[in-house]
Amino acid sequence: MRSVLTALGIIIGVGAVIAMVGIGNGAKAQVETQIASLGQNVILIFSGSTTSSGIRTGWGGAGTLKIEDAEAIRREVSGVLGVSEEVVSTTQVAAGNQNWFTRVYGESADYFDIRQWPLADGAPFTPQDVRSANKVCVIGRTTATQVYGNEDPVGQILRIKEVPFTILGVLTPKGLSTQGVDQDDIVIMPYTSAMKRVIGGTNLRNISVQIGDGQQVEAAQQQIISLLRQRHNIRPGRDDDFTVRNQQEIAEAATETSRVMTVLLGAIAGVSLVVGGIGIMNIMLVSVTERTREIGVRMAVGAHGSDILTQFLIEAVTLSSVGGIIGIVCGIGASRILSIYAHWPTLISISSIAIAFLFSAAVGVFFGFYPARKAAALDPIEALRYE
Amino acid sequence: MRESGSKSKDEGKSKKTEHELHHDMNNGALVKLVDVHKTYRTGEMEVHAVRGVSFEIRRAEFVALMGASGSGKSTLMNILGCLDRPTSGRYVLDGSDVSGLDRDRLADIRNRKIGFVFQNFNLLPRTSARENVELPLVYSAQFLSTAQLREKADRVLASVGLAGREDHHPSQLSGGQQQRVAIARALINDPEIVLADEPTGNLDSRTSIEIMGIFQQLNERGITIVMVTHEQDIAAYAQRNVIMRDGVVLSDRVVTQRLNAAREIENVTTSTSDDGA
Numbered sequence: 066m067r068s069v070l071t072a073l074g075i076i077i078g079v080g081a082v083i084a085m086v087g088i089g090n091g092a093k094a095q096v097e098t099q100i101a102s103l104g105q106n107v108i109l110i111f112s113g114s115t116t117s118s119g120i121r122t123g124w125g126g127a128g129t130l131k132i133e134d135a136e137a138i139r140r141e142v143s144g145v146l147g148v149s150e151e152v153v154s155t156t157q158v159a160a161g162n163q164n165w166f167t168r169v170y171g172e173s174a175d176y177f178d179i180r181q182w183p184l185a186d187g188a189p190f191t192p193q194d195v196r197s198a199n200k201v202c203v204i205g206r207t208t209a210t211q212v213y214g215n216e217d218p219v220g221q222i223l224r225i226k227e228v229p230f231t232i233l234g235v236l237t238p239k240g241l242s243t244q245g246v247d248q249d250d251i252v253i254m255p256y257t258s259a260m261k262r263v264i265g266g267t268n269l270r271n272i273s274v275q276i277g278d279g280q281q282v283e284a285a286q287q288q289i290i291s292l293l294r295q296r297h298n299i300r301p302g303r304d305d306d307f308t309v310r311n312q313q314e315i316a317e318a319a320t321e322t323s324r325v326m327t328v329l330l331g332a333i334a335g336v337s338l339v340v341g342g343i344g345i346m347n348i349m350l351v352s353v354t355e356r357t358r359e360i361g362v363r364m365a366v367g368a369h370g371s372d373i374l375t376q377f378l379i380e381a382v383t384l385s386s387v388g389g390i391i392g393i394v395c396g397i398g399a400s401r402i403l404s405i406y407a408h409w410p411t412l413i414s415i416s417s418i419a420i421a422f423l424f425s426a427a428v429g430v431f432f433g434f435y436p437a438r439k440a441a442a443l444d445p446i447e448a449l450r451y452e
Numbered sequence: 453m454r455e456s457g458s459k460s461k462d463e464g465k466s467k468k469t470e471h472e473l474h475h476d477m478n479n480g481a482l483v484k485l486v487d488v489h490k491t492y493r494t495g496e497m498e499v500h501a502v503r504g505v506s507f508e509i510r511r512a513e514f515v516a517l518m519g520a521s522g523s524g525k526s527t528l529m530n531i532l533g534c535l536d537r538p539t540s541g542r543y544v545l546d547g548s549d550v551s552g553l554d555r556d557r558l559a560d561i562r563n564r565k566i567g568f569v570f571q572n573f574n575l576l577p578r579t580s581a582r583e584n585v586e587l588p589l590v591y592s593a594q595f596l597s598t599a600q601l602r603e604k605a606d607r608v609l610a611s612v613g614l615a616g617r618e619d620h621h622p623s624q625l626s627g628g629q630q631q632r633v634a635i636a637r638a639l640i641n642d643p644e645i646v647l648a649d650e651p652t653g654n655l656d657s658r659t660s661i662e663i664m665g666i667f668q669q670l671n672e673r674g675i676t677i678v679m680v681t682h683e684q685d686i687a688a689y690a691q692r693n694v695i696m697r698d699g700v701v702l703s704d705r706v707v708t709q710r711l712n713a714a715r716e717i718e719n720v721t722t723s724t725s726d727d728g729a
Contacts (some may be wrong), residue, residue, distance in 0.1 A: 362574045365535065366588040366637070367563020369556045446535050449574070 071348040072388030075428065078337025079389050079421050083396025083413065085330050088403065090412035099242060100316045104179045106146075106279050108286055108311045110293070111271035129306045130269040132256075134296055135173075138274060142288045144281040147175030149273045150256045154264045158212065158252060159224045165211040169225065169252045171259025179275045187219040187234025190255055198257035203234040205249035223252070228262045230254065282311050338424060341388065342432035349381050349436035360440055361448025370441035377440050381433020382426055389425025393418055481508035481544075482644055482676055483532065488541035490527050501527035502538070503699035509645075509678065514671040516687035516707075517680045519696035526649070528696065529680050533566055533647045534558045546644050563592050567638025571650035573630040575622045575637075582618040585609060585636045592641060608636040612666055628659035635666060639675075646670070648679040652686055658720050664689040665713030689713060 112129045135150045152171040157164055174192045177183065190201045202223065209218045222229045239248040260266060276285045290309050297306055353360070360373055397413055404411040490502040502524045509515055519525040530536040531543060534550055535558075543551045550561055562568075567588075575584045585605040589596060596604070606618055612632040622630050631651060638646050648667070652660035668689060671677055679690060687693050688711045695702045 358574060359576055362570075362576070363587070363591070364559065365533070365562060365568050365574075367559050367591040369559050369591070371556075372591060446530055449535075449570070 067348065068384055071344045072341075072384055072391070074337065074341030074344040075385055075388030075425050076341075076392040076395060078334060078341050079392025079425055080395035080399065081337065082330060082334040083393055083417065083421055084399040084403070084411075085326075085333075086417045087396070087400035087411040087413045089326050089330065090414060090417075091404070094412050097316060100312060104181050104273075104275060104312070106276045106282050106312070107179060108274040108276065108282065108289065108309060109271055109315065110274065110289060110307055110309050112268070112307055129297060130272060131267065132269065134293060135269065135272045137292060137296060138272065138289055141292060142274070142285055144276045144278055144285055145274060146277045147173075147179050147275040149173040149176040149179050150269045151176075151271045151273065152256050152259050152264050152266070153270050154259070156226050156263065158208065158226075160212050160218075160221060163212045163214075165208060167208050167211075167250050167252055169254065169259060169263055171256030171264065172253055173256060175275070176253065176273070179273050182239070183237050184234040185237040186217070187232070190233055195255040195257050198255060198261050200228065200230045200258060200262065201233050202230045202252050202254035202258075203236055204232055204253075205236045205251040206238040207247055207249040208252060209235050211250075225252065225254075226263050230258075282313075286311055334424075338428050341385070341425075342428040345381055345385055345429060346432040346436060348384075349377060349433050350439070352380070353377065353436050353440045356440075357443065357448045357451040360443050361445050361451065364443070364445035365449065373443075374437045374441040377437035378430065378433050381437065382429035385429030385433075386422070386426045389422050392425070393421055396421075482511045482513075482546055483509035483678075484542075484544040485531075486542040486544070488528075488531060488538045488543060490524075490531060490536070491539045500699055502531070504541070505696075505699075505701055506541075507694065507701060507704060509676065511644075511676050512671065512674045514667070514677045514689075514691045515679070516690035516693045517678060517696065518682060518684075518687055518693060519702075520682070522698075523696040524699040525680050525696045529647060529649060529678070532645075532678060533568060534561045559591075560593075563588055564641060565644040567641070567643040567646040569631070569634050569638050569646065569648040569651045571653035573622070573627075573634045573654070575630055575633055577622055580619045580621060581609060581614060581625070581633045581636075582606065584622070584633055585640050587637060588641050605636070605640065608639050609633070611639075612636050626659075627655050628662055631655065631659075631663055632666065635663075635670075639670070643675075645676045645678060648677065650681055651679060652681070652683070658717070660686065661713050661716045661720060664711075665717065668713050685711075 110130065132150060135148050139145060139148045149172045154169050155166065156169050158167055158169075159165070174190060174195055177189045184203060185206070187203065189203055190199070193199075194201050202225070204212075204218060204223070212218070212223065213221065218232045219234060221232050223232055224230075236249065236251070236253070242248050254263070256269070274285070274289065276282045286309055290305065293307055293309075294305060299305060363373060400411040400413060485508070486506050488502055488505045489500070491498055491500050493499070505524075505528060517525050517529065527536070531538055534545070534553075537553075537558075538551055541551070542549055545561065546565060550558065553561070576587065582602065582605045585608060586601050589601055589604070606615075609615065609618055609632075612635050614629060614632050614636065617625065617629065620629075622633070625633065631654075635646075646667075651667075652663055655663060664686065667677055667679070671691075677690075679686075681687050688707060688709060690707060691710065692704070692706050694704045
């Protein structure tokens with residue numbers, strides 16, 4: 066019973082750490098998948114300047130990006146594989162007597178490669194469609210089901226803001242985003258068609274650029290910045306009126322929170338293990354005192370000091386290791402419960418389990434050493450006389 | 453040659469000396485103390501617990517070491533048991549001088565050559581009798597399999613009359629039985645000498661006689677026993693009494709009216725059955 070209470074410090078510490086690391090890893094992994102789904106080697110340019118810590122300010126606010134900017138980038142920046150001009154709106158779409166309120170994205174034909182978003186059915190629109198601002202589009206799975214039910218939407222007419230568009234294809238499902246948005250509730254059309262017939266305006270919300278070689282992304286970013294500054298007549302010393310971020314930076318910003326949390330976790334883990342260790346040292350000291358006569362007897366029948374040291378050290382390590390194992394099991398359990406009931410994603414890695422176990426064993430060795438040494442240093446005659 | 457601070461005269465003393473010499477040549481003394489002193493400090497004071505003790509013990513002797521508290525008998529026992537080192541003088545055990553050995557070497561000697569029996573038994577609680585008996589084997593250099601350990605322990609337990617109780621814990625055993633377990637533990641490594649410190653101190657008179665009976669049986673089988681006691685009755689079961697006072701040996705003589713445990717037990721039984729009211 067006493068051992069259980071002692072080990073409780075370690076159990077709680079290790080358990081909490083495992084659970085939180087699991088949640089942290091799960092969140093991080095999910096965000097990373099989300100960001101990876103943005104595509105490989107992608108640079109995002111959007112209107113409005115932002116501070117380096119946030120990427121959410123200035124979404125489509127100032128409206129300084131023009132179509133000509135995108136074309137200039139296509140022409141002049143080296144290593145460009147694809148460019149997509151983006152405009153966004155939400156609007157009513159209808160077919161027959163079914164209608165649905167959905168998001169409409171205007172993009173270039175490169176979008177599907179940039180975003181690595183293939184079609185499940187049909188085909189995407191072409192650069193020709195973009196040039197001619199044709200009334201064509203592809204839709205997401207949710208939109209398809211809402212408007213067409215089980216029917217095949219490919220080839221059908223979809224009235225977008227009362228303008229008839231032909232559906233060329235259906236996108237593969239992507240599910241919910243980290244912000245809880247249904248990514249399949251979408252209609253994608255050539256940006257030219259969107260600007261002409263559905264949304265209006267002359268400014269782009271953002272421009273996505275895909276670079277062929279990962280090594281060249283940084284250089285391309287610099288090129289884009291200087292190109293746009295030049296086009297927008299921004300004098301040296303003045304801020305950009307746009308923001309250029311590569312995928313790496315976006316990912317890093319998103320995981321910045323998780324990094325802070327990891328450091329915090331490390332601190333909590335450290336403190337709780339120290340507390341647990343002190344508990345173990347305390348209980349071992351009590352144990353040594355209570356068993357003074359026993360130690361005397363062991364020495365009398367031939368135990369060396371080192372034998373006694375080893376014996377008590379093993380007891381301490383066993384206590385802390387078992388506490389560690391129970392903590393790991395509790396932590397995994399807590400993680401699982403959270404992921405099932407709170408729908409938080411969790412990811413327990415073998416390495417975090419191994420590290421937690423090793424640390425709890427090490428705590429036993431470190432904090433058990435002093436009591437064990439005290440035991441070994443006892444004088445057998447004194448010990449045998451102890452009341 | 454037997455040196456002693458003996459003040460009393462022994463009748464067959466000169467004969468013994470010759471016999472002694474003969475024995476010395478052939479067997480050698482098991483224990484030889486040569487002018488042993490032990491001084492230790494308590495705080496500011498220096499205590500001369502043992503002030504020049506010299507005697508020998510031969511194999512298969514059964515010696516009772518007596519004296520009031522403060523006589524130095526306990527300190528001398530500690531030295532005999534290699535739990536402590538003499539401040540000066542020599543202690544030769546089984547032919548080798550152990551006076552200057554370090555802690556670990558002394559531990560080895562205790563493990564191989566000495567068996568201890570204590571007044572308060574000193575068994576490990578929550579541990580079976582068998583495991584208690586096996587304890588010295590845990591620390592000995594020889595490697596025995598679990599089965600061999602078990603078999604040896606059971607055999608020794610049987611030899612002290614505890615066959616069938618190998619799995620009992622001390623809390624399930626009477627005082628006399630616990631002391632038997634302690635004796636078995638003392639014997640497990642086939643020691644040269646068994647040292648008993650007030651072995652009957654915590655036992656009633658009948659059980660005390662039973663334990664003395666075991667000691668006498670062991671002694672008849674050739675085991676050397678040194679027993680510290682303050683009770684004359686108990687000392688009478690030994691062959692030889694060494695009495696200490698103020699750190700020196702006061703007298704060292706053969707027991708003339710030796711008691712026999714088997715007979716004494718009978719007396720106790722008859723007398724209790726005689727006592728009507």
